[in-house]
Structure formats: structure tokens, C-alpha cells
Amino acid sequence: xxxxxxxxxxxxxxxVRPGEIVxxxxxxGAGKTTLVRAVLGLVRTAxxxxxxxPGLRIGYMPQRLTVDATLPLTVRRFLALWRPVTADRxxxxxxxxxxxxxxxxxxxxxxxxxxxxxxxxxxxxGDPDLLVLDEPDQAVDVHxxxxxxxxxxxLRRTHGCGVLLVSHDLHTVMAxxxxxxxxxxxxxxxxxxxxxxxxxxxxSLFGGHADDLAVYVHHHDHAHAAxxxxxxxxxxxxxxx
Amino acid sequence: MDDFVLRALxxxxxxxLMAGPLGSFVVWRRMAYFGDTLAHSALLGVALxxxxxxxxxxGVVGVCVALALALVGLQRHRALASDTVLGxxxxxxxxxGLVAIAFLETLRVDLISYLFGDILSVTxxxxxxxxGGGAVALGGLVLLWRRLLAVTVDEDLARVEGMPVEAxxxxxxxxxxxxxxxxxxxxxxxxxxxxxIIPAAAARRFSRTPEMMAGxxxxxxxxxxxxxxxxxxxxxxxxxxxxxxxxxxxxxxxAVVPVRS
Numbered sequence: 069x070x071x072x073x074x075x076x077x078x079x080x081x082x083x084v085r086p087g088e089i090v091x092x093x094x095x096x097g098a099g100k101t102t103l104v105r106a107v108l109g110l111v112r113t114a115x116x117x118x119x120x121x122p123g124l125r126i127g128y129m130p131q132r133l134t135v136d137a138t139l140p141l142t143v144r145r146f147l148a149l150w151r152p153v154t155a156d157r158x159x160x161x162x163x164x165x166x167x168x169x170x171x172x173x174x175x176x177x178x179x180x181x182x183x184x185x186x187x188x189x190x191x192x193x194g195d196p197d198l199l200v201l202d203e204p205d206q207a208v209d210v211h212x213x214x215x216x217x218x219x220x221x222x223l224r225r226t227h228g229c230g231v232l233l234v235s236h237d238l239h240t241v242m243a244x245x246x247x248x249x250x251x252x253x254x255x256x257x258x259x260x261x262x263x264x265x266x267x268x269x270x271x272s273l274f275g276g277h278a279d280d281l282a283v284y285v286h287h288h289d290h291a292h293a294a295x296x297x298x299x300x301x302x303x304x305x306x307x308x309x
Numbered sequence: 310m311d312d313f314v315l316r317a318l319x320x321x322x323x324x325x326l327m328a329g330p331l332g333s334f335v336v337w338r339r340m341a342y343f344g345d346t347l348a349h350s351a352l353l354g355v356a357l358x359x360x361x362x363x364x365x366x367x368g369v370v371g372v373c374v375a376l377a378l379a380l381v382g383l384q385r386h387r388a389l390a391s392d393t394v395l396g397x398x399x400x401x402x403x404x405x406g407l408v409a410i411a412f413l414e415t416l417r418v419d420l421i422s423y424l425f426g427d428i429l430s431v432t433x434x435x436x437x438x439x440x441g442g443g444a445v446a447l448g449g450l451v452l453l454w455r456r457l458l459a460v461t462v463d464e465d466l467a468r469v470e471g472m473p474v475e476a477x478x479x480x481x482x483x484x485x486x487x488x489x490x491x492x493x494x495x496x497x498x499x500x501x502x503x504x505x506i507i508p509a510a511a512a513r514r515f516s517r518t519p520e521m522m523a524g525x526x527x528x529x530x531x532x533x534x535x536x537x538x539x540x541x542x543x544x545x546x547x548x549x550x551x552x553x554x555x556x557x558x559x560x561x562x563x564a565v566v567p568v569r570s
Contacts, residue, residue, distance in 0.1 A: 108465075108468075110465055126469060128465075130463070136338075138510075139462070139519060140518055140519060140522055141519065145519075150466065150467075150470045151470065
């Protein structure tokens with residue numbers, strides 16, 4: 069995948085199955101957001117494919133949202149903009165995301181953490197098969213993060229949807245995720261949270277944060293040349309939803 | 310009341326009616342400068358209309374659409390900031406229009422009336438254009454209302470939900486072009502944008518929903534037309550500028566009126 073002539077992402081293979089939480093981690097500039105935008109169809113891949121089950125509904129929760137102050141828009145009304153929905157469904161989605169009390173507030177007045185949940189409610193209204201959450205932990209404090217991730221975990225059970233999560237902080241996510249994909253322009257390593265935490269490449273990327281010192285060697289799916297580029301790896305760039 | 314006064318009132322109120330909702334969108338989408346650019350290009354449309362022997366209003370809509378398409382293309386490159394692109398297009402198209410009219414030797418155009426409007430010389434044919442164009446513009450806006458609001462709030466979200474964002478953006482520009490073509494004769498191309506944005510800005514503080522703001526903007530616009538026309542007839546002032554001054558006075562008044570929150 070190229071952007072402005074630069075290779076942003078190379079040889080990425082990602083699958084999300086129904087009911088599964090997959091987390092993308094990686095340092096800034098690793099291409100996490102680019103990969104998510106490719107899954108959402110917001111950017112085109114230079115090569116490779118994004119395969120989606122026909123009729124797959126994606127619920128997208130962006131990192132942030134700024135609504136111009138001149139637009140008089142309540143939270144309730146904001147949720148109703150994206151598809152024809154009944155007022156009851158809007159209230160139910162707000163309740164499910166835990167922000168029913170905000171329905172009548174101007175959308176510009178809600179706090180960062182509240183906005184995250186309003187955006188989650190918005191994503192739920194589309195009855196998604198796949199929830200895509202871009203750094204949902206960014207605008208929220210530690211307590212709010214735990215609350216939010218607990219909620220997401222509940223949702224994937226009640227709705228049976230797959231979840232693709234982008235995060236830069238593995239600690240809050242680890243316990244809640246089924247698989248982790250560590251990105252740094254290519255897939256550094258992937259597997260269960262435990263596997264990834266022990267992986268040498270993960271440790272070199274997040275050295276200061278890795279709290280487990282036991283070195284564990286697990287199978288490596290690609291080799292690295294001296295300059296760090298992948299010389300042998302997966303045979304296609306594709307994402308499945 | 311004389312016929313010409315009635316026609317002026319009807320024309321002004323018709324323009325204000327469609328300028329309210331469209332102007333609200335211009336404010337929400339931060340496109341005031343874009344509206345100005347389109348309006349400035351209208352003079353070129355008038356010249357082309359005469360040159361090709363078609364109704365100048367058709368020329369205006371044609372040039373506005375061409376400019377809107379050029380803008381979408383130029384903004385995609387992002388080599389220049391969009392206000393720079395708008396500034397280039399705005400002033401070069403206005404100058405091109407002035408130059409083109411100077412070349413048309415056979416044509417005797419009252420330039421001042423195109424630049425600043427001549428609301429007291431509205432003909433029945435003009436009225437038909439205003440109400441016909443207004444009906445099309447408002448009908449289109451009602452049809453696209455929810456999706457245009459969604460695109461205004463966040464283009465990425467709208468795109469993920471499967472909305473045709475580019476087509477919606479273009480449709481909105483077309484609606485603006487229609488209003489400009491219809492309003493040109495009333496307030497003039499240099500003052501059209503003010504009729505779009507001043508009533509909408511005045512309506513913001515009193516509105517709780519987008520629809521309320523759009524409706525109030527129409528009402529404020531009509532009040533400005535009434536006030537401006539009255540002043541124009543009473544003190545023999547130029548019509549278009551008087552209407553804009555009345556709108557500005559309304560805006561100032563709206564800013565100091567207390568609102569319960």
C-alpha cells in the first residue's frame with residue numbers, strides 16, 4: 069500500500085471472524101490507521117485485495133469527530149443522520165452505549181469520553197457485522213478505557229460481531245482481545261496477546277513497556293534482511309472481514 | 310403600491326426564502342468564500358450567455374458548474390491551500406467577466422446593476438426565473454437534506470455508510486449556482502453571498518435544530534428585504550446594498566438579544 073509514493077504498508081494479511089476481537093498495535097506511523105482505512109474502503113490498496121463477505125455491514129467508530137459549532141445538532145439527531153431509523157432505535161442504541169442521558173444535548177457539548185460512547189451508539193445503529201474502532205482509548209482516562217473495553221466485549225457477545233480495534237496501548241487491550249497484530253509498516257508479529265508480548269520484535273518496539281522478561285521464541289512467519297525489510301513472507305495483501 | 314415595488318418585494322422574498330436553508334449549509338460547511346467565488350464567476354456567465362445567444366441565466370449556471378468542477382479537481386491535488394485556489398479563481402473569473410463584457414462592443418450592459426443589483430427593475434420574467442429556480446433548488450435540498458447534513462458532519466463516516474459523498478458535494482454546489490443565477494439581478498454578484506450567510510448567522514443563536522435555523526434564516530432574510538426596500542424607497546438609496554445593510558443590522562441585533570439556554 070502506497071500513499072504519496074511512500075510504501076506505508078507491505079504484505080499485510082488480516083482476518084477478522086465473527087465474534088472475534090482483533091487488535092492492531094504498533095508505533096506511530098506504523099500504518100495502523102491506513103490499514104483500517106483500507107478495510108473501510110476509504111483508501112485504495114496499490115496491490116492486494118480487501119475481501120468482504122457480501123452484504124457485510126461495517127460499524128465505524130472514528131478516533132474523533134468535530135462538528136462545526138454553527139450547526140445546531142443534538143446527540144439524538146446526530147445518530148439519526150446516517151440512515152432512516154426510528155426514534156426508539158436511537159434511544160435504545162444510546163442506552164446500550166450507556167449515554168441515554170445525553171440524547172438532548174448539543175453534540176458539540178459532550179466530553180471526549182462521552183463522545184466516544186455516542187460514536188459507539190452510532191456504529192451500533194447500523195446493526196454491524198464488523199465493528200471497526202480507531203484508537204477508542206485515546207480521549208478517555210484509564211477508568212474510562214476499562215469501562216469502554218468491557219462494553220465492547222459485551223457487545224461482541226450480544227451482537228455476535230467481529231471487532232477490529234486499533235490501539236497504541238497494549239495493556240488495557242490485552243485481556244480483552246483474542247488476537248493481536250503488531251504492525252510496523254509490515255506485520256511484525258501476530259498471535260494471541262501472550263505470544264505477541266513475548267515476541268522479540270514486539271519487545272524491541274515496546275521495550276520499556278514489556279513487563280515479562282522471559283524470552284520466548286515462537287515461530288516467525290517471515291525473515292528480515294539487514295535493513296529491516298521483509299524478504300519473505302505472506303503471499304498476498306488481503307484483509308477479510 | 311406600484312407594480313415595480315410589488316415585483317421587487319416578491320423577488321426579494323423569493324430569494325430570501327431559498328437563501329435561508331442554502332445559506333445555513335454554506336455556514337455549516339464553512340463555504341462562504343466558495344459562495345463568493347461562484348458569485349464572482351457569474352459575470353463571465355452573463356458575457357458567455359450573450360456571446361452564445363442564450364439566456365444569460367443559463368450562462369451563469371453553466372459557468373458556476375464548470376467552476377465548481379474545476380474546484381473539486383484542484384482541491385484534490387492539495388498542492389495549494391483551498392483559500393488560495395479560491396482567491397485565484399474568484400478574482401480571475403470576475404476580471405475575465407469584466408474583460409469579456411468590454412470586448413462585446415455591440416452589447417450595452419449596465420455593469421453596476423450586475424455588480425450591485427437592481428431590485429427595482431425586476432420584470433415578470435425575472436420573477437418566473439426566481440420562483441422556478443427557487444422551487445427546483447428547495448425541492449432538491451429537501452430530497453438531499455439528511456444526507457447533506459451527514460456529509461457536512463463527517464465525510465468519512467458518510468462514505469463508510471455508503472453515501473455518494475462526491476455526488477452530494479457536487480449537487481450542493483449546483484444548488485448554490487442556481488441561487489446565484491436567480492439572485493444576481495436582485496442584489497448583484499458582489500453582494501449575493503451576504504444574503505446567503507448573514508441571515509443564517511443571525512438565526513444560529515435562536516435555533517435548536519438545523520431545520521429551525523434554515524427556516525429562521527429565511528424569515529430574517531425576508532425581513533431584511535422588507536426593511537431594505539423600505540429604506541431604498543424612502544430615502545432613494547440603492548436597493549441591493551440597502552437590503553444587505555438591513556440584514557447586517559438584523560445580525561447585530563440578534564447578537565445582543567438575550568437567549569434562554
